[in-house]
Amino acid sequence: MSPENCCQGVSVDFGNPVPGHLNSSGCRIGYAKGKGRGVYASRDLSAQSVVEISPVLLFAAKEYEEHGKHTVLDHYTFKWRDGRMALALGLGSLFNHSSAPNVSYTIDPATESIRYTTTRRIREGEELCIFYGHNLWFDPMDSEPVNATAEETDDGWGGLSQLDGDEEAEVFYEELKHLMDGNPDDRIPDEQLPFTRIKLLPDDEEEDELSAVHTEPAWAVDISDPKQTTTMLKWLKISGLETSSMSHLKRIRRTDDKMSILLTFASSSPDPPALPEGASLSAPYIVQAPRSAALTPLSLKHKSTFWPTVYAPRRKGEPEVWSRGKVKWACEAMREAVREARKASEEHGELPIASYVPVPYDAETREATQMLASHGAHDTRTSTSHPLRHSVLNVIRAVASYRASEGDSSAIASELAPPTPGLVDLDELATPSSSPAPPETRQNGSHYLLTSLTLFTTHEPCIMCSMALLHSRVKEIVYLMPMEKTGGCGSVTCVPKLEGVNHRYGVGVWRKGRRWMEETGIEVDEALDA
């Protein structure tokens, strides 16, 4: 009898009776050959579906040691966080083990329960398995593949709906072929790029508004004797008051009746700065100084009414022109990120989120960065039980280690090692996709940042990762899927656009990202921090 045969009260598989189950989230109990009972999908389930919340029964460690351990319970119990032993009620105890699980679980001590969530799309009839760990007390058997039914083989769509995720990813890649085929030096207009760019700086018109001038308090001092100006400027250079954040401001302000010198921003020196001994100067006072250079002549006029400002007509962050060759490079990099995300979920039971930093497209950047190997990393929160192992942080760490190392691959591996040995496969955490460069071409420890590099990622980074990207000094990122409830690069907020940040990185959003994501089965719960 096939596993599909299931009546209302009792289902019978391979001759063994198993109880029916009223679980409305798409699970049924079935008989898993060689494993006893197991949990099966009673319909197609999408990735990130919560399929079961099981309350647990807790046993004191002593009680378990003396009694439970010597009974059949020993096949079902596991260690709770506080040292007690737990038995999952409901379906929880019936999930069998797989080394490539399709369900992950989280323990909720507050409600003494366990929540089971699918890590990828699951077809009707497929067994739902969790990962028990590396020390098994039985000889594990792998899940049997789901057989295609007659209807599945002819879907009326030329088989398109039956493509597995890899093939579907290829279909989307193929759709981009028209952009990639041709002279690699052709210039591709912005509106034809496979992604749209988020505007980080205000429009020229906005910049021209007086009300758009952002200022912050700064210390200034009046100079009564113009002869003191040169001495004061020399002193300022060695005083430690000058910072790079003042580079868009002139030091001296001349008005009809006096001359003043800008000392420093009040954020760097909350108290009035000490002045050189013997100088006959008045006490420092606060002025409002513009936060950025003037981009237009009108804005120069507005900003200079506060404090003389530098005119920088070439807009910082002005989008660069992309060639056809570079577009192909981006499509390939995004395809790698998608592949890594699918691998994460299908082979490792992790969330299907991944990031990829390719070798730079142009020769000058490759030369300058000595970044000669691409790096990919997926989310490893599940296997490490570590809340910060997001794919973006993992890949930043991988690239930083690569660039900081002196060609010693073991240094990279040890930097990436999780706190508890054995929890993460290092090869999976960060996989250089091309063979390591010879030692003489590897970086020398000074370039551990992601300066000048582009990072491709499947999901919009959360606010924490968006901030980490800022610290990493990455040049730009491109993501497939906006995360409307959690994203820090355009959805909830846009970290590189915030006032006062000391680095801005470009942000691109893939035009057909959502479709690509859904078809390849790497969508995640919209409330998740990616």
Ligand SMILES: C[S@@+](CC[C@H](N)C(=O)[O-])C[C@H]1O[C@@H](n2cnc3c(N)ncnc32)[C@H](O)[C@@H]1O
């Ligand atoms: C928590 S129970 C799972 C439900 C169990 N199959 C049942 O019928 O009650 C754990 C037991 O299931 C069996 N089991 C789980 N995963 C297995 C696998 N991959 N291969 C073989 N046996 C498995 C082992 O006997 C193990 O002790």
